[in-house]
Amino acid sequence: MSWRSPTSRSPRERIKLDRADSRRHHRSMLLQELFAAGPASRADLARSSGLTRVTVSDLVAELLTEGLVEELGTPSESRVGKPPTLVGLVADAKHVVAIDLSVDDQVAGAVLTLEGQVVLRDAKPRQGRTGADAVALVSGFAADLIARSSRPLLGVAVATPGVVTPDGVVLDAPNLGWHDLHLADDLAAALDLPVYVANDANTAVMGEFVFGSRGEGGLLLLRLSTGLGAGLVINGALLHGQGGAAGEIGHVQVDPGGPLCGCGRPGCLETYLAVPRLRRELAAGDADAVLADAGARLGQALAPVVATLNLGEVVLSGPADLVEPLARVAEQAVRDRVMPVSAQQFVVRTSSLGDDGVLAGATGVVLAGELGVS
Amino acid sequence: MSWRSPTSRSPRERIKLDRADSRRHHRSMLLQELFAAGPASRADLARSSGLTRVTVSDLVAELLTEGLVEELGTPSESRVGKPPTLVGLVADAKHVVAIDLSVDDQVAGAVLTLEGQVVLRDAKPRQGRTGADAVALVSGFAADLIARSSRPLLGVAVATPGVVTPDGVVLDAPNLGWHDLHLADDLAAALDLPVYVANDANTAVMGEFVFGSRGEGGLLLLRLSTGLGAGLVINGALLHGQGGAAGEIGHVQVDPGGPLCGCGRPGCLETYLAVPRLRRELAAGDADAVLADAGARLGQALAPVVATLNLGEVVLSGPADLVEPLARVAEQAVRDRVMPVSAQQFVVRTSSLGDDGVLAGATGVVLAGELGVS
DNA sequence: CATGTTTGTTAGTTCAGCACACTTACATAT
DNA sequence: ATATGTAAGTGTGCTGAACTAACAAACATG
Numbered sequence: 156m157s158w159r160s161p162t163s164r165s166p167r168e169r170i171k172l173d174r175a176d177s178r179r180h181h182r183s184m185l186l187q188e189l190f191a192a193g194p195a196s197r198a199d200l201a202r203s204s205g206l207t208r209v210t211v212s213d214l215v216a217e218l219l220t221e222g223l224v225e226e227l228g229t230p231s232e233s234r235v236g237k238p239p240t241l242v243g244l245v246a247d248a249k250h251v252v253a254i255d256l257s258v259d260d261q262v263a264g265a266v267l268t269l270e271g272q273v274v275l276r277d278a279k280p281r282q283g284r285t286g287a288d289a290v291a292l293v294s295g296f297a298a299d300l301i302a303r304s305s306r307p308l309l310g311v312a313v314a315t316p317g318v319v320t321p322d323g324v325v326l327d328a329p330n331l332g333w334h335d336l337h338l339a340d341d342l343a344a345a346l347d348l349p350v351y352v353a354n355d356a357n358t359a360v361m362g363e364f365v366f367g368s369r370g371e372g373g374l375l376l377l378r379l380s381t382g383l384g385a386g387l388v389i390n391g392a393l394l395h396g397q398g399g400a401a402g403e404i405g406h407v408q409v410d411p412g413g414p415l416c417g418c419g420r421p422g423c424l425e426t427y428l429a430v431p432r433l434r435r436e437l438a439a440g441d442a443d444a445v446l447a448d449a450g451a452r453l454g455q456a457l458a459p460v461v462a463t464l465n466l467g468e469v470v471l472s473g474p475a476d477l478v479e480p481l482a483r484v485a486e487q488a489v490r491d492r493v494m495p496v497s498a499q500q501f502v503v504r505t506s507s508l509g510d511d512g513v514l515a516g517a518t519g520v521v522l523a524g525e526l527g528v529s
Numbered sequence: 530m531s532w533r534s535p536t537s538r539s540p541r542e543r544i545k546l547d548r549a550d551s552r553r554h555h556r557s558m559l560l561q562e563l564f565a566a567g568p569a570s571r572a573d574l575a576r577s578s579g580l581t582r583v584t585v586s587d588l589v590a591e592l593l594t595e596g597l598v599e600e601l602g603t604p605s606e607s608r609v610g611k612p613p614t615l616v617g618l619v620a621d622a623k624h625v626v627a628i629d630l631s632v633d634d635q636v637a638g639a640v641l642t643l644e645g646q647v648v649l650r651d652a653k654p655r656q657g658r659t660g661a662d663a664v665a666l667v668s669g670f671a672a673d674l675i676a677r678s679s680r681p682l683l684g685v686a687v688a689t690p691g692v693v694t695p696d697g698v699v700l701d702a703p704n705l706g707w708h709d710l711h712l713a714d715d716l717a718a719a720l721d722l723p724v725y726v727a728n729d730a731n732t733a734v735m736g737e738f739v740f741g742s743r744g745e746g747g748l749l750l751l752r753l754s755t756g757l758g759a760g761l762v763i764n765g766a767l768l769h770g771q772g773g774a775a776g777e778i779g780h781v782q783v784d785p786g787g788p789l790c791g792c793g794r795p796g797c798l799e800t801y802l803a804v805p806r807l808r809r810e811l812a813a814g815d816a817d818a819v820l821a822d823a824g825a826r827l828g829q830a831l832a833p834v835v836a837t838l839n840l841g842e843v844v845l846s847g848p849a850d851l852v853e854p855l856a857r858v859a860e861q862a863v864r865d866r867v868m869p870v871s872a873q874q875f876v877v878r879t880s881s882l883g884d885d886g887v888l889a890g891a892t893g894v895v896l897a898g899e900l901g902v903s
Numbered sequence: 904c905a906t907g908t909t910t911g912t913t914a915g916t917t918c919a920g921c922a923c924a925c926t927t928a929c930a931t932a933t
Numbered sequence: 934a935t936a937t938g939t940a941a942g943t944g945t946g947c948t949g950a951a952c953t954a955a956c957a958a959a960c961a962t963g
Contacts, residue, residue: 169558171579172551174918174951181920184543198941205545210920212942236940237928318870327870372771375837385837389763396839397746397874406868407836418868459830460837462781463749463759465770494780494792496692496701500771548920548949555951572910584951586911610909611959910958917952925944933936 181206182214183527186223189244190528194227196239215242222248223526246270249309252300252348253517254293256315256331257355259381262296264514266304269522271366271508271515275303285332294345301346309525310349312517313338314358316384320399323352351520355513356402357393359506360386362516363470365529367507372467372500375460377404377453379433379473379481383425389464391529405429409452427452433477446480453481454488461501462493472506479505555580556588557901560597563618564902568601570613589616596622597900620644623683626674626722627891628667630689630705631729633755636670638888640678643896645740645882645889649677659706668719675720683899684723685716686891688732690758694773697726725894729887730776731767733880734760736890737844739903741881746841746874749834751778751827753807753847753855757799763838765903779803783826801826807851820854827855828862835875836867846880853879 184204189195195203201211218224219242227241247268254264260283266275277300284292297311315338317328323339325331343350353361360376368374374388383405387394394401405425406418413422426432427449436445457469469485471478486503493501506512523529558578563569569577575585592598599619603612621642628638634657640649651674658666671685689712691702697713699705717724727735734750742748748762757779761768768775779799780792787796800806801823810819831843843859845852860877867875880886897903 169561171558171951172546172554177546177551178919180546184545187543196941207921208942209922209944213920233930234940235930235938237942239941387837389768390766392764394763394838397841398839398870400870401839402837403839403868403871404833404837407833408866420868456833459778459781459833463761463776463778463834464768465772465775465777467771492782494777494794496772496774497777545920552950570910581952582911583913583953587951607960608909609907609961611911611957613910904963906963907961909960911956912958913954913956915952915954918950919948921946921948923945923947925942927941927943929938929940931936931938933934 178214179527181210182218185211185214185218186244186526186528189224189242190522194241194243196241198239200242218242224248244269246272247274247306250274250304250306251309251518251521252297252304252311253358253514253521254297254300254311254313255355255513255517256293256313257378257380257513262292264296264300265511266300267514267518269309269518271362271511271518273511273514274305275300285330289331289333290336290338290341294342297342297346301348308348310351310521311342311346312351312353312358312520313342314353314355314513314517316355316382318398318400318403319352319354319357321393321395323350325352326399349521349525351517351524353393353517353520354384354386354402356384356386358386358516358520359472359512360388360470360516361393361519361523361529362508362512362514363472363506364388364391365519365522366515367470368468370468370470373464374468374470375457375466376470376472376506379428379471379478380430383428404456407456409456424452424456428481430474430477446477447484450481450484451488453485454492457485458489458492461489462497465497467500467502469501469503470506471503472508472512475505552588553901555584556592559585559588559592560618560900560902563598563616564896568615568617570615572613574616592616598622618643620646621648621680624648624678624680625683625892625895626671626678626685627888627895628671628674628685628687629729629887629891630667630687631752631754631887636666638670638674639885640674641888641892643683643892645736645885645892647885647888648679649674659704663705663707664710664712664715668716671716671720675722682722684725684895685720686725686727686732686894687712687716688727688729688887688891690729690756692772692774692777693726693728693731695767695769697724699726700773723895723899725891725898727767727891727894728758728760728776730758730760732760732890732894733846733886734762734844734890735767735893735897735903736882736886736888737846737880738762738765739893739896740889741844742842744842744844747838748842748844749831749840750844750846750880753802753845753852754804757802778830781830783830798826798830802855804848804851820851821858824855824858825862827859828866831859832863832866835863836871839871841874841876843875843877844880845877846882846886849879 185200188203197211201208224242225245227243229238251267260281263278265273318326325333325336325338339350339352356378363376376386378384385402385404406423408422409424410422414426415421416423416426471482482503482505490498508515559574562577571585575582598616601615601617625641634655637652639647641647692700699707699710699712713724713726730752737750750760752758759776759778780797782796783798784796788800789795790797790800845856856877856879864872882889
């Protein structure tokens with residue numbers, strides 16, 4: 156059973172458009188507008204979308220019967236002509252179940268509204284389970300959350316470490332002992348709901364994009380935890396890359412003479428920025444120097460990416476006491492290493508979503524896939 | 530007059546679809562199929578596109594009257610059932626005028642077929658002209674090529690150095706004295722044809738993509754000449770970046786202690802890879818060492834990009850005696866600096882289109898914009 | 904020769920969105 | 934108070950693209 160809806164297809168895939176696609180697309184436009192700009196009248200929607208009022212009315216009627224939007228009465232300010240009726244998204248018309256497998260030996264999850272607010276949260280110890288056992292654990296945990304949700308569900312999203320293809324096949328996730336696992340399909344069959352599976356850094360960047368800054372000029376999110384991973388949104392879409400391994404920036408060599416990394420090669424970026432290591436060094440030595448060095452290494456690795464993509468924004472996600480100074484140092488390091496035209500509008504900042512970034516991002520993935528909202 | 534046709538819009542722009550868009554899209558699908566896979570019967574096209582035979586027949590009839598495709602009779606091999614009638618693209622049904630401003634103090638141009646074959650070639654000295662004079666020169670040169678073309682024209686494409694926005698505004702091209710110049714619009718008004726303007730590296734990578742390897746996992750083309758520029762195709766679309774400055778990799782610092790660059794900062798990648806400099810060093814010293822050093826620096830700059838994007842292919846374009854050894858060295862340097870999952874299917878190779886890459890690429894830009902073929 | 908298969912066409916249907924005309928509901932001018 | 938203008942939202946019938954159904958043409962095979 157494939158739950159992948161047409162709106163979630165890769166933008167460049169050449170696929171025929173049937174009549175329904177047109178309607179779905181226009182529906183998405185309206186939802187997107189309401190999502191991004193808040194409540195609006197039908198006439199407003201007609202103006203912003205370019206559709207006629209008739210068509211908008213028709214689509215809004217459809218959304219009303221589904222409960223996705225509601226009428227909010229007329230605005231207080233009074234102008235000439237018939238006063239409009241505002242319609243707005245119903246944030247908890249539907250819920251989303253999001254599961255985060257990026258936390259050590261744990262299955263964390265939550266039920267969230269369409270706006271990414273956590274309604275209900277839970278976690279279970281994984282106790283070292285891997286392979287099929289881990290799948291069963293995740294599946295059971297998801298079923299439990301589904302059962303405890305008070306609203307109809309839009310879908311389920313799983314954020315996992317490792318390399319994941321766009322259609323939810325986990326190619327490789329050593330921690331969980333998963334290889335070539337069709338996790339999205341398997342869970343969809345078990346749960347009878349649309350299921351999306353994506354890399355944890357990818358869901359995090361999706362969260363930042365959907366619920367945070369929108370990053371029109373491209374958005375790269377770096378997750379600092381045990382390891383180092385990145386997610387990338389370009390032109391409003393997640394970048395997956397050749398083999399689904401986009402964002403694997405942790406083991407880029409930034410110093411051939413650097414300390415040996417767990418991967419067997421010396422001087423990986425991760426040896427400078429993994430949280431455990433940073434904590435050790437901070438405890439041992441001069442904090443400013445340690446952070447300056449780590450930030451400089453980060454800038455060194457980011458500079459070619461920023462220049463080549465003319466990237467607008469890098470977001471750091473991780474412990475606040477670390478990422479805040481790192482963001483400042485890294486931004487300067489990048490600026491020093493690229494030409495002004497590349498640096499002009501470039502910023503490095505910390506995540507605006509905090510710890511729930513991954514869960515919110517998973518919600519964003521479902522929203523994008525099911526409603527075309529992003 | 531805006532000639533920008535809907536098919537050339539940014540993939541993520543939220544725009545209503547009217548009925549005609551659907552038809553244009555399906556038309557593009559058929560053209561794309563014929564372009565990529567060669568002649569086919571209507572029934573074949575129906576199978577590959579998912580459209581019905583009826584719809585395909587209708588679209589093919591339209592393309593036949595426009596002269597874009599022709600019937601090629603029945604194939605010789607004989608199977609059961611009514612023999613099909615093959616239809617194929619007519620490569621010189623229409624011509625494209627392409628102009629290359631990346632050559633020193635010169636305006637080079639050509640008339641090409643839809644398959645990127647040069648029909649007619651010409652060049653004029655620029656004699657230091659800049660600003661409006663240069664625009665007039667380009668416009669006149671284009672008009673001349675248009676007049677000398679023997680077929681109806683699909684459009685005009687201009688490849689220029691500098692920073693260019695997706696809609697053909699030259700933000701900054703110091704060599705030509707252009708700043709915030711609406712070149713595409715101005716030329717379109719003067720020539721009464723669709724006009725596309727893009728950075729020379731961008732057109733080159735488009736050529737490699739359309740007429741070369743397709744680079745499904747992402748394609749980065751590096752042009753080695755006086756300077757160093759790159760163009761990037763991701764998910765089948767040109768990447769423009771935040772401010773249209775994507776690909777500006779030449780002035781990324783790869784060695785803070787390196788030689789001073791013309792841009793004022795030390796150790797830019799360009800100081801190692803600009804052709805004039807390479808030639809000097811090769812004449813002066815040990816050729817192998819010089820190339821090894823340059824290749825290593827290139828690898829150093831590319832590694833973070835390759836890892837972050839999980840890029841599949843880097844193409845080097847420039848003097849064959851330089852880029853061939855450089856490609857080998859750089860590929861190895863990248864492999865040494867990224868983890869296996871990123872390096873697995875990664876290759877660095879030299880351009881398959883040679884000197885006409887920029888012109889062919891310009892043709893590809895017009896094809897993509899006007900016919901949706903790419 | 905009869906049969907099955909594949910191609911391409913004709914005829915009629917479906918459906919999304921549109922233009923147009925209309926009603927409703929308000930502000931403002933007389 | 935009445936008339937006028939303006940904007941919102943809704944029926945009605947039309948258009949155009951793609952669909953289904955049915956069929957004729959042209960071939961291979963038993």
